[in-house]
Amino acid sequence: MSLLSPLSPPFDEPRGTVGAVIGTDHKAVARRLVAVSFGFFLAGGILALLMRAELAAPGMQITSRNGYDQMFTMHGSTMIYLFVTPVAIAMGTYLVPLQVGAAEIVAPRVNLTGFWLVVFGGATMWLGFLTRNGGGSAAWTAEYPQSDAVNTPGQGMDLWIAGAWLAALGVMLLAGCVLATIVARRVPGMTMLRLPIFTWTMVVTCLMVLTAFPALLLALGLLMLDRHGIDIFKGASGPADYQYLFWFYGHPVVYVMFFPFVGAALEVIATFSGRRPFGYKGVVISLLVFAALSMSVWGHHMFTTGQVANGYYALTSHLLAIPAGLEYVTAVGTLIGGAIVFRTPMLFAIAFFLQFLIGGLSGVYVGSPPLDYHAHDSYVVVAHFHYTLFAGSVFGLFAGAYYWFPKVTGVMLREGLGKLHFWLLTIGTNVTFLPMFFLGYDGMPRRVADYTAADGWQGLNTTATVGAGIIALAMLVFVVNVAVSLVAGRPAGPDPWRAQTLEWATASPPPRFNFDTPLPPVRSAQPLLDLRELEAIA
Amino acid sequence: MRGRRAALYVAAWALILALLAVPLFLWHSHGLEKAQAPAAVLVTLVIAALALAGRNPSRRVLPDASAAPFLIAAGLTLMAAAWAVGPWAAVMGGWCVVIALVVLARERAA
Numbered sequence: 001m002s003l004l005s006p007l008s009p010p011f012d013e014p015r016g017t018v019g020a021v022i023g024t025d026h027k028a029v030a031r032r033l034v035a036v037s038f039g040f041f042l043a044g045g046i047l048a049l050l051m052r053a054e055l056a057a058p059g060m061q062i063t064s065r066n067g068y069d070q071m072f073t074m075h076g077s078t079m080i081y082l083f084v085t086p087v088a089i090a091m092g093t094y095l096v097p098l099q100v101g102a103a104e105i106v107a108p109r110v111n112l113t114g115f116w117l118v119v120f121g122g123a124t125m126w127l128g129f130l131t132r133n134g135g136g137s138a139a140w141t142a143e144y145p146q147s148d149a150v151n152t153p154g155q156g157m158d159l160w161i162a163g164a165w166l167a168a169l170g171v172m173l174l175a176g177c178v179l180a181t182i183v184a185r186r187v188p189g190m191t192m193l194r195l196p197i198f199t200w201t202m203v204v205t206c207l208m209v210l211t212a213f214p215a216l217l218l219a220l221g222l223l224m225l226d227r228h229g230i231d232i233f234k235g236a237s238g239p240a241d242y243q244y245l246f247w248f249y250g251h252p253v254v255y256v257m258f259f260p261f262v263g264a265a266l267e268v269i270a271t272f273s274g275r276r277p278f279g280y281k282g283v284v285i286s287l288l289v290f291a292a293l294s295m296s297v298w299g300h301h302m303f304t305t306g307q308v309a310n311g312y313y314a315l316t317s318h319l320l321a322i323p324a325g326l327e328y329v330t331a332v333g334t335l336i337g338g339a340i341v342f343r344t345p346m347l348f349a350i351a352f353f354l355q356f357l358i359g360g361l362s363g364v365y366v367g368s369p370p371l372d373y374h375a376h377d378s379y380v381v382v383a384h385f386h387y388t389l390f391a392g393s394v395f396g397l398f399a400g401a402y403y404w405f406p407k408v409t410g411v412m413l414r415e416g417l418g419k420l421h422f423w424l425l426t427i428g429t430n431v432t433f434l435p436m437f438f439l440g441y442d443g444m445p446r447r448v449a450d451y452t453a454a455d456g457w458q459g460l461n462t463t464a465t466v467g468a469g470i471i472a473l474a475m476l477v478f479v480v481n482v483a484v485s486l487v488a489g490r491p492a493g494p495d496p497w498r499a500q501t502l503e504w505a506t507a508s509p510p511p512r513f514n515f516d517t518p519l520p521p522v523r524s525a526q527p528l529l530d531l532r533e534l535e536a537i538a
Numbered sequence: 539m540r541g542r543r544a545a546l547y548v549a550a551w552a553l554i555l556a557l558l559a560v561p562l563f564l565w566h567s568h569g570l571e572k573a574q575a576p577a578a579v580l581v582t583l584v585i586a587a588l589a590l591a592g593r594n595p596s597r598r599v600l601p602d603a604s605a606a607p608f609l610i611a612a613g614l615t616l617m618a619a620a621w622a623v624g625p626w627a628a629v630m631g632g633w634c635v636v637i638a639l640v641v642l643a644r645e646r647a648a
Contacts, residue, residue: 014603022603109604109642116611124619131622158622166618170611183544183589192543207551210585211578224621244570248578288547292554295578296562299571309565316558512602 022112025512026105026177029115030094031408033174036119037087043126044078045475047071049468052432056465058453068449069137070156074126076140077160081167082122084393085253088260089171089209091400092178092202094408098503099196101187101522103513106180110173117170125163128156136160139447141250142223144242148234149227158227165220168249172213179206187502189522193284196501196525197270197277200284201263204291208252208259212295216249240307251298255291257389261396262327265349268399269331271499272346273338276526283330290323303369304376310369317367324360328353343497344418348399351426352392359387362437377447380440386433398425398478405482406496410508411489417481424474431467435460500526545589552582604645609638 014023020032051071054062063071097105105111128135133154138147142161145151182195182203195203219242226232233242270277277283297320299313331353340346362384366372375381398421405413439460444451451457495504505528506515520531559575616631 019603021608022605024601024604024607108601109607112604112607113610116608117614120611120615124615155622159619162615162618162621166611166615169614179585180592183541184592192547203547204551207548207582207585211555211581214581215574228621240568241570244568244574248574288551289554292551292558295555296558296575307568308571309562309567312562312565312567315561 024108024112026093026097026108026111027510029112030090033086033090033093033115033118036122037083037090040078040082040122042475044075044083045472047075047078049472051075052465052468054449055461057458057462058451060450065449066134066137070135072447073136073139077125077136077164080140080253080257081164082118082125084257084389085171086118086167087397088205088257089174089178091260091264092205093174095404095503096178096199096202097181097185098506098510098514099199099501100182100185100190101502101515101519102181102185103515105177106184107177111177114170114173114177117166117173121163121165121167121170124159124166128159131156131159141246143246144223144233144239147223158224161220161224165217168213168216172209175206175209178202179210187519187522193281194522194525197266197280197283198260198263200287201259204287205256205259208256208291208295212249212252215245219245219249240305243302243305247298247301251301252295254388255294257393259287259291261352261393261400264400264403265352265396266330267501268345268349268403269334271497272341272343273334275334275338276529277330278333279330280525282326286323286326290320293320293323300367300372303372314367314369318364321364344413344415344422345399345403347419347422348395348402351422352395352399355395355429356388356392359384359392362387375440377445378440379436379444379446382446383433383436383440386436391429391433403497406492407503407508409486410492411485412492412496413485413489414481417477417484421474421477421481424470424477428467428470428474431470432464435464495528500529502527504528541589541592545586548582548586548589552579552586555579555582601645606638606642606645609634609641613638
C-alpha cells in the first residue's frame with residue numbers, strides 16, 4: 001500500500017455542485033481544471049476563427065481595428081494563461097501522485113485554491129469584454145507603453161491584468177503542490193532516478209514555474225500601479241524595464257507549455273514501442289540542462305530593442321539545440337527495434353516531434369540577432385510560435401489525452417474517430433500555419449487587422465483561413481469522440497495499453513486514495529514492464 | 539531521505555542556472571537583466587532547502603473537502619478586481635478571506 005492510506009472509516013467524496021466547489025481529491029481537481037482549460041481553449045479558438053475570417057480578404061469585414069486588437073490579445077492570453085499552461089499543470093496534478101505511488105497530492109487545499117484562482121482569473125480576464133472600452137487590447141505581453149492608462153484606457157485592461165495575475169498565481173500554487181508531492185510522497189523504492197519520464201518533466205516544469213512566474217506577478221503588479229497614477233515605468237528606461245521583467249517569465253513559460261508534453265509523448269512512444277525509453281539518464285540530464293538554458297534565453301525577445309546582451313542570448317538560444325536534440329535521440333532510439341503499434345496516441349506523439357522540429361528549426365532563425373531583425377514582428381514569428389505551441393505542444397497534449405483518457409474515465413476513446421481527428425488536425429495545422437512563414441517572408445506584419453489587395457497576401461491568408469476551419473472541424477470530431485465514448489465507451493480496464501508506469505497498476509478510474517491493491521515493487525522507472533518481464537521469465 | 543535526494547537534484551539545477559548566469563555578468567548588460575538570474579538561483583536554493591527540511595510523511599487525516607480554498611480564491615479575485623471596479627470589491631474580498639481563515643481554523647480543529 002502507498003504511504004498515505006486513508007484512516008478508517010474512509011471519507012465520503014463530496015459529489016454534485018458542492019463537490020465540484022470544495023472537493024480536494026487531486027484527480028477531481030485536475031479533471032475540473034482540464035475541463036475549464038478546454039473550455040477556454042474553445043473560446044480562444046473561436047476568437048482565432050474570427051481573426052482568420054477577418055484576414056481572409058482585404059478590407060474590414062467583421063470587426064473594427066480596436067475589436068481586432070481585443071481579439072488577438074484575448075486569443076493569445078487565453079491560450080497561454082488559461083489553456084496550455086493550466087492544462088500542462090493539470091496533467092501533473094492528476095498523474096504525478098499516481099506515478100510516484102502516492103495516495104494524495106501534498107497540500108490538497110492549496111491545490112484547490114490554485115484551481116479556483118485559474119478559474120476566477122480567466123473569468124476576470126474575459127469580463128473585460130463587458131466593459132465600455134472592451135477587453136484587454138495590448139497583446140498577451142501587455143508591453144509598455146501600449147498597456148499604460150493613456151494608450152489602453154478603461155476597466156477592461158485592468159481586468160485583464162488582474163485576471164492574468166490571478167491565473168499565474170494559481171498555476172504557481174498548483175505547481176508547488178506537484179513538486180512537493182514528487183519530493184516527499186514517493187513510494188519506497190522510487191528514487192529520483194526511477195521517476196517516470198513524465199514525472200521528471202513535471203519536476204523541471206514546476207521548478208520553472210516557481211522561479212519564473214514571480215517575475216510576471218511583479219511586472220503586472222507594477223503595471224497596475226503605473227496605470228493608477230504611480231509612475232513606475234514612465235521614463236526612458238521604463239519600456240525596457242517592463243520587458244526585462246515580463247520576458248523573464250515570457251520565455252520560460254513557453255517551456256512550461258512544452259516539457260510536460262515531451263514527457264507525455266516519450267511515455268506514449270515507449271508504451272507503443274513495447275520498449276523502455278532509450279537513454280533514460282540522458283533524458284534526465286538533458287531535461288535539467290534544457291530547463292536551465294530555457295531560463296537563460298529570454299533576452300532574445302528583445303534583440304531589436306538594443307537593450308540586452310544580444311551575443312549572450314544568441315549563444316544560449318542556440319545551445320538549446322543540444323538538449324532538444326537529446327530528446328529527439330531518445331524518441332528515435334526508443335522507436336528503433338520496437339514493436340511499434342500505431343494507435344491514436346502514438347500518431348499524435350510522433351507528429352508532436354516531427355512538427356515541433358519545424359518550430360524548433362525556425363527558432364534557430366529568429367534566435368540569430370541579424371536574422372531576427374528581419375523577422376521581428378512579422379508573420380514569421382507567428383508561424384514559428386504556432387509550430388511550437390500548436391503543432392508541437394497541442395499535439396503532445398492530445399497524445400497524452402488519448403493515452404490517459406481510459407485511466408481517467410474508465411472507458412476507451414473511439415479509435416476511428418481518434419484517427420479522423422488526428423488527420424484533420426494535422427492537415428488543418430499545416431494548411432494554417434505554413435503559409436504564415438511565406439506571409440512573413442513577404443513582409444506581412446503581425447497584429448494587423450487588414451492589408452490592401454496590392455500587398456498580394458490574399459491567397460496565402462485565404463489558405464490559412466481554410467486551414468483554421470479544418471482545425472475547427474478536427475476539434476468538433478474530438479468533442480464528439482469524447483461525448484460518444486463517455487456515453488457508450490468500451491470499458492478500459494486497469495491497463496489497456498500494457499503500459500509501464502504505476503498509474504496503470506490501479507483501477508480505471510483510480511479510487512479516492514489512488515491504490516486499493518498493493519503496489520508492485522519499484523526497481524526501475526518502468527515497474528510494470530519489470531513485472532511482465534519477470535512473469536515471462538518465470 | 540527522499541527529500542534529501544530530491545534536494546540534491548534541485549540544487550544541481552540551481553548550480554546549472556548559476557553557471558549559465560556567469561557569462562551575463564561578463565557581457566555588457568543592464569542591472570535588472572543581471573539581477574533576475576541570481577534571484578532565480580536563490581528561489582531554487584530555497585526550494586532545495588525546503589525539500590531537505592521536509593518531514594517524512596506520516597499517516598494522517600487528509601481533507602476530503604474544504605470551503606476555504608474557494609473563499610480565499612474568491613477573496614483574492616475581488617481584491618484584484620477592485621482596481622477596475624472600485625474599493626467595495628476589495629472590502630468584500632477582504633471579508634471573504636477572513637471567513638476563509640475562520641473556516642480553515644474550524645476544519646483543522648475538527
